[in-house]
Structures are given as structure tokens and as C-alpha cells.
Amino acid sequence: MAKEFTPKILVFCCNWCSYAGADLAGIGRYQIKPYFRVIRTMCSARVDPEWIMEAFRLGADGVMVAGCHPGDCHYIGGNYRTRRRVAMLQSLLTQFGLDADRLHLEWISAGEAEKFAESVNGFINRILELGPSPYRPAAAPESAGSKQEVTHG
Amino acid sequence: MAEKIKIAIGQGATCSGCDIAVLDLDVELLKLFEVADLTFAPLATDIKFKDVEAMEDGEITLSLYHGAVRNSENEHVAKLLRRKSKILVAYGACAAFGGIPGLANATTRQRILDTVYEETATTVNPEHVRPQTRHVTPEGHELELPELFEQVLALDDVVDVDYFIGACPPTREMNMQLLQVVLDFLSGKADLPPKGSTILACERTLCEECPREKPEKVFVDQIKSVDYTELDPNKCFLEQGILCFGPATRGGCDSKCIKVNMPCRGCMGPTASVLDHGGSMLSAFTSILKISGAETELPEEEIQKLMSQMRDPLGTFYRFTLPKSRLRRVVKEEEKDQKA
Numbered sequence: 001m002a003k004e005f006t007p008k009i010l011v012f013c014c015n016w017c018s019y020a021g022a023d024l025a026g027i028g029r030y031q032i033k034p035y036f037r038v039i040r041t042m043c044s045a046r047v048d049p050e051w052i053m054e055a056f057r058l059g060a061d062g063v064m065v066a067g068c069h070p071g072d073c074h075y076i077g078g079n080y081r082t083r084r085r086v087a088m089l090q091s092l093l094t095q096f097g098l099d100a101d102r103l104h105l106e107w108i109s110a111g112e113a114e115k116f117a118e119s120v121n122g123f124i125n126r127i128l129e130l131g132p133s134p135y136r137p138a139a140a141p142e143s144a145g146s147k148q149e150v151t152h153g
Numbered sequence: 154m155a156e157k158i159k160i161a162i163g164q165g166a167t168c169s170g171c172d173i174a175v176l177d178l179d180v181e182l183l184k185l186f187e188v189a190d191l192t193f194a195p196l197a198t199d200i201k202f203k204d205v206e207a208m209e210d211g212e213i214t215l216s217l218y219h220g221a222v223r224n225s226e227n228e229h230v231a232k233l234l235r236r237k238s239k240i241l242v243a244y245g246a247c248a249a250f251g252g253i254p255g256l257a258n259a260t261t262r263q264r265i266l267d268t269v270y271e272e273t274a275t276t277v278n279p280e281h282v283r284p285q286t287r288h289v290t291p292e293g294h295e296l297e298l299p300e301l302f303e304q305v306l307a308l309d310d311v312v313d314v315d316y317f318i319g320a321c322p323p324t325r326e327m328n329m330q331l332l333q334v335v336l337d338f339l340s341g342k343a344d345l346p347p348k349g350s351t352i353l354a355c356e357r358t359l360c361e362e363c364p365r366e367k368p369e370k371v372f373v374d375q376i377k378s379v380d381y382t383e384l385d386p387n388k389c390f391l392e393q394g395i396l397c398f399g400p401a402t403r404g405g406c407d408s409k410c411i412k413v414n415m416p417c418r419g420c421m422g423p424t425a426s427v428l429d430h431g432g433s434m435l436s437a438f439t440s441i442l443k444i445s446g447a448e449t450e451l452p453e454e455e456i457q458k459l460m461s462q463m464r465d466p467l468g469t470f471y472r473f474t475l476p477k478s479r480l481r482r483v484v485k486e487e488e489k490d491q492k493a
């Protein structure tokens with residue numbers, strides 16, 4: 001299974017630190033496995049918990065939220081909120097039956113290209129270990145529910 | 154007015170509180186019965202499925218369906234009423250979002266049956282009897298029981314729904330408004346609201362209409378239990394450490410609970426722009442949890458510990474809306490591995 005498994009990973013990057021870090025990682029030609037897609041938000045706190053739930057519904061195998069280091073937030077305290085939300089979302093996702101590691105938080109500054117590459121690669125490796133998300137539409141026939149559900153489309 | 158219209162009240166997985174909510178119209182019921190005949194309403198009228206099946210399609214003008222859809226009978230009632238009614242309303246939190254029965258999606262059908270038929274301390278079931286959908290008695294009578302579904306569904310997962318009314322149960326005021334909508338439509342005074350909308354509710358959150366004093370900034374110091382805390386009836390619940398769903402829940406319920414000193418639990422569901430009721434409340438709640446000292450210095454573990462004050466985020470944040478949440482139900486990773 002691991003051989004065919006190409007994970008779908010979403011990386012939310014804040015505009016001021018992490019996205020710049022990702023950009024620099026590209027310029028620096030760091031090798032990163034091609035299984036992730038970056039979405040830029042103005043602040044990591046702009047990443048609404050609903051979006052993370054929506055990402056998992058749509059079949060994401062992992063979601064990473066990257067923001068400025070504590071104390072460095074462009075909006076002073078946005079990343080603290082992100083940190084709290086991610087902490088509580090992890091316990092919520094565990095209750096939904098997902099491994100808490102499928103949601104990952106990382107602090108990456110604009111200069112930390114290497115850290116961006118390393119943490120994304122590390123996250124991808126962890127997701128490869130975990131395998132496809134049980135909420136993936138194709139991977140989870142039992143989550144689609146009873147046969148009744150299937151007939152309703 | 155010419156001919157009386159026909160109305161029906163269908164039941165799904167329900168506590169029947171919604172039936173009682175309709176009865177709560179009391180003297181206004183007379184107004185309703187001036188223009189309408191109650192046809193199918195198992196709580197109040199003696200009518201069988203076959204009588205409804207014999208009706209023309211669309212013969213019933215208005216059907217209220219309350220309760221979630223979690224077995225084959227619920228589904229049958231939903232489909233039957235859809236076919237026979239012009240307007241089908243998902244009436245109450247269970248029909249609209251799955252409601253309290255929807256919390257069954259936190260586990261599986263198998264585990265529910267195991268608990269009920271084997272595991273509880275008071276269960277005596279040496280023959281391991283489980284409900285069967287079909288049974289033939291020694292005398293030759295064939296008996297049928299509905300089949301329990303793998304997961305709880307809301308009404309619009311099964312059939313096309315015209316209107317949604319949240320709340321557990323809808324309030325008397327909402328019923329009065331609904332009655333007025335029907336009366337106005339019948340007398341040609343007003344058109345029906347646009348299809349597919351949540352009606353009789355506010356487009357904003359409950360906080361907007363909450364009568365309590367709202368401080369400029371709200372902080373929750375410590376999560377307290379509503380059972381063991383003496384509450385100031387004029388101060389914001391969150392400020393007093395009580396989890397109140399006001400910030401994430403649709404208003405329009407007339408702040409019924411708030412007025413009797415009980416916090417909102419979210420039965421009106423989310424506002425139209427929200428994807429996931431629980432996610433929205435989680436977002437609001439984590440932001441207002443007070444953290445003493447400099448948050449910069451707090452290590453991740455400390456934050457994790459603070460957040461684990463919330464013991465059951467799933468059951469709390471999705472109390473009424475689990476089947477309508479983004480993920481809809483719990484899927485355990487290890488289960489998938491077993492089946493794979």
C-alpha cells in the first residue's frame with residue numbers, strides 16, 4: 001500500500017514568515033517531496049479550524065500549519081491563537097479517529113528555508129507511515145456508511 | 154377560505170419534544186385548525202402508513218418532520234412525506250442537523266448493539282439475542298422491525314427539504330411565526346420564503362441578541378460546571394467560566410435558555426456562513442481562554458495541558474450538529490486497518 005500511496009498534504013503558510021521561508025527554500029533548491037500544496041494566508045490565525053476540518057473531509061492525509069515564531073507574529077499575537085486552536089483540534093481529531101500527528105504545527109521564520117524543507121519532509125514521512133486518511137473518499141468505504149447512504153448518493 | 158389544507162407531522166429518531174412544541178400553540182391551534190386538517194401525525198391522530206400511501210402525491214400542503222434519520226422506518230416516513238407533501242420542513246435540531254441522536258455518530262452501530270444487548274451491567278441475554286428485521290412467529294405471523302443504520306443522518310441527507318427550523322424544540326414564538334407564514338401564503342398576502350433556507354431564525358449569532366451585559370473583552374479564566382456554580386443572571390456566561398455557545402450559534406430563539414440562567418448549548422445550529430458548527434465554536438472558545446503570564450514563554454506542553462481542560466471537545470462542540478459536521482462521524486484508524 002505504501003508504494004502506491006501518494007499523500008495529499010496541505011500546508012498553510014502565513015504571509016510574513018513561513019511563506020517567505022517556503023519561498024526561500026525554493027530559491028535555495030532544497031529537495032522536498034512533492035506531496036504537499038501550500039496555501040498562503042495573511043496570518044496562521046487566519047486558518048479557521050473549519051478549514052482544517054474541511055480539508056480532512058475532502059480527503060487530505062495531513063494538514064500542516066506554519067506560522068511565525070512565538071513573539072514574532074506580524075499581528076502580535078495571532079500565532080498564540082493558532083497554537084491553542086491546533087492543540088484543541090488535535091484532541092478533537094483524535095476523537096474523530098484520526099491520529100493527532102495528521103495535524104502539525106510548525107514555527108518557521110522567513111529565513112528558515114532549511115527548517116521549512118526539513119519539517120515538510122518530516123511531516124510527509126510521518127504521513128507516509130500513517131497511511132491514507134480514513135476520511136479519504138476512496139479509502140473509506142465504511143465511512144460512507146451503510147448501503148442506505150450509498151443509495152442516497 | 155375555501156378548502157382546508159392538509160398538514161402532517163412525521164416522526165424520525167425523536168424524543169417527540171417537537172410534537173409537544175406544536176401542541177404548545179395551545180389556543181392558536183384553533184386558528185390552525187380553521188385552515189388546516191391534521192392528517193398524518195402519529196402522536197395525535199390514528200392514521201396508518203397505508204392511508205398516507207393512498208393519498209395523491211403533493212396532497213399534503215405542509216409536513217413537519219422532526220427527528221433524525223437513523224433507521225429504515227425513519228427513512229420510509231421521510232420519503233413518503235416528501236412524496237405526498239408540497240412543503241417539507243426539517244423541524245427541530247434533529248431533523249435539521251442530526252441533533253442529540255446524531256451523537257451516535259461518535260461510535261458505530263456494532264458498538265451500540267454490543268453495549269445495549271451484551272455489555273451493560275443490567276443486561277441479561279444468555280442467548281445473545283439481537284434485533285432481527287424479520288421474524289416469523291410459530292403461528293406463522295410475519296413481523297418486521299426497522300433496520301438500524303450505520304450512521305445517523307439529517308433529513309436533507311435522505312430527501313429534498315424545503316425549509317429548516319433549528320432549535321430543540323422550536324419555540325412557541327417560532328411556531329406562531331410559522332403559522333403566520335402559512336396563513337399569509339394561503340390568503341395570498343405573502344409568498345413563501347426562498348426554498349432551502351433556514352427560516353424563523355436570525356442571520357446573526359445569539360450573542361447579538363443576548364440580553365446580558367457584554368464586557369468589551371471576554372476571558373474565560375477556568376472552565377466551570379454549570380451545575381456547581383452560582384451564576385450572576387446579568388453577566389456573560391463565558392465571563393463566568395461557563396461554556397456558552399452564543400458566539401457560534403444562530404440567534405432567533407428569543408434567548409430562552411439565557412433568560413432562565415442556562416448557557417446556550419447550540420441547538421439552533423450555526424449561521425449560514427459557517428461550514429462546521431463545532432469548528433467555529435472551538436475557534437471562538439480557544440481564543441478567549443485566559444492564559445496567565447506571558448504566552449511567549451509557555452512551552453507547547455503547557456498549552457496542550459490548558460487545552461485539555463476541555464475534556465470532550467467532540468461531544469461538546471458538536472452536541473447538536475455531529476451528522477452535519479464536516480467529518481460527519483467518527484472513523485477509527487485501527488478499524489480501517491482491520492478491514493483493509
